[in-house]
Each structure stands twice: as C-alpha cells, then as structure tokens.
Amino acid sequence: MPELPEVETIARELRPLIVGKTFRKITLPWPRTVEDGQKEFQAALIDKKITRIDRRGKYLCFYLEDELRLTIHLRMTGKLVFEPEEKDKKHIRVVFEFSDRSVLYFVDIRKFGRMKLWPKTEPLLPHLGPDALEENTVFRALVNRESRRPIKTLLLDQEVLAGVGNIYADEALFMAGIHPLTPALRVSKQRLRKLSRHLPEILKKAIENNGTTISDYRRTGRLKGEHQFFLNVYGRTGEPCNKCKTPVVRICINNRGSHFCPECQPAPAGMKAATKARRRKGTPGV
C-alpha cells in the first residue's frame, strides 16, 4: 500500500511526464472516486494546465492554473499508469486525457482511492500533520504528547505525523527497539530520539529503493519497488528476527496487523496478557 515513500516515488516519476500538460477530457468509469460531483470535477479540470506536482503525507497534489489544486490518495491499491496491463482494464476508475492526446489512467482494484478538488479559498489538507522526513520534526511531533495511546497508534495518526503507514511504523519501531503497544507517554526521551532518527532514515532509504511492493503498489512505469527486500519485521511473522533470530510476532492494534520482535522490542510491564489476547484475535491459526 502506498505510504510516503511510494507516493514520493510516484510524484517524482509523474512530474517530468505531466507537468505542463493540459487536461482535455476526463471520464469517470467509477464516479465515486471523486469526492466532488462528477460534472463539477470534469468542468473544473478541463483546459487547466498542471503547473506543479507535489506530495504531502500520502497525498499526491497537482497544482493547476487559477490556483486550483487536485489531491489524489491512492489508499491501498490505487496506481497511476499510462499503459494499463490487460488485467488492470476492468479496474480503471478515472481516465485523464491531455491535450497532446496522451492518457493517464487511475487504476484501483478496491475502489478506496479518492480524488478531491481544492479551490484557492480552501486551505489544502488542513488536518495533515508535518511530513515524517526530518528527525527534529518527528521528535517535536511525538515528544510532550501526554498520550496514553500506543506509540504505534500515534505514528499512524496522520494529524500527528503525515505519511507513516503500517509498514514503516512497524519498521521504525523495530529499529528503535520499542514495543508497538507502549503507551506514548511511557516511551523515554532517549528512545523517542532514537525513533525520530530511524523513521526518516527508513523513509529516505525506501524512497531510494523506489518504495515497497508487497502486492499492488506499482510505479508509474508499472515497475515494482525494491524496498520489500530490506524489511525487518513487516510481513515476516514467524520468521527469525534479523538481529536475534527470535521469531517475529504479529498482533492486532487498531484492527491492523503489527509486526515486532518480542526480544528486541520487549513489552512494557503489565502488558504481556494484553499482547497475548491481541495475538489470538489478530492471527487465528498462526
């Protein structure tokens, strides 16, 4: 699923391909992809030129003429491609045709992806926290937050930090040696500092590797990312920890799979029973 590194990869690849192009025609095979009305969406975009492409958190931001902006969230299975594969064709949700007759397709198997227009009077993505790409930003976002919520829940909260999803939250907590269920206010300053160093480092490394392809994520040229070969815990349930060989454990936090090494990321005191319960609930049969 596209998180910050995957969306950044796509933004970088898309930029030289479509900045400067003008929308000629837009068709919506599945109109609910756009949060605005179908007619308004089409009318607003036609004949507008793309002046800039950016990313904020997990959102792609297209800046257009007349200070109009278009955000695209790929959610789990969304991708933007010029040459859809045969099996993609029944999942095409939006078709952008440009004035030079080139065509960009939004393909999204699970229909969770969303697009939204932002008129110039509206602040862009107001509920989004700062990008998790700098150590000091991450530290400031997490420290002095007197929350008893699990640290992993905070990392996934886009209002606290933008761009972190399930994969990189698990990976960063592993590198920092923090159990994902540790209440945020019980994580020491030293550990928070360590987490704040590792999280941006992991995200940047993943960008260098063009993102992580577990199943559906594809780059704009349909290529896979390569960061999946560098994961320490995500998706490695039962496999030996890369540091200590203890089998990686999977529990459920916020109805989401959480992977960690019980040896390198010890549970805080009084949390063993809760971990066991979540484990049963999260992975029946494993």
Next chain:
DNA sequence: CCTTAGTCCTGCATGC
C-alpha cells in the same frame, strides 16, 4: 479523552 467496531471494496488464501 479514548477505544472499538463498522464501512467501504476485491482478490486471494484457506477449508471442506
């Protein structure tokens, strides 16, 4: 303040 469960979705793995 917080957590939990439900919603949206389809492909795929599993079990009988």
Next chain:
DNA sequence: TGCATGCAGGACTAAG
C-alpha cells in the same frame, strides 16, 4: 473444481 468464509487495511464515522 467449486463454493463459502475470512483476511488485508487507510481514513472516516458512530457508539460506548
């Protein structure tokens, strides 16, 4: 082979 079940999860919402 085929059919049913349940799981994956980002963001949002409602209920407790």
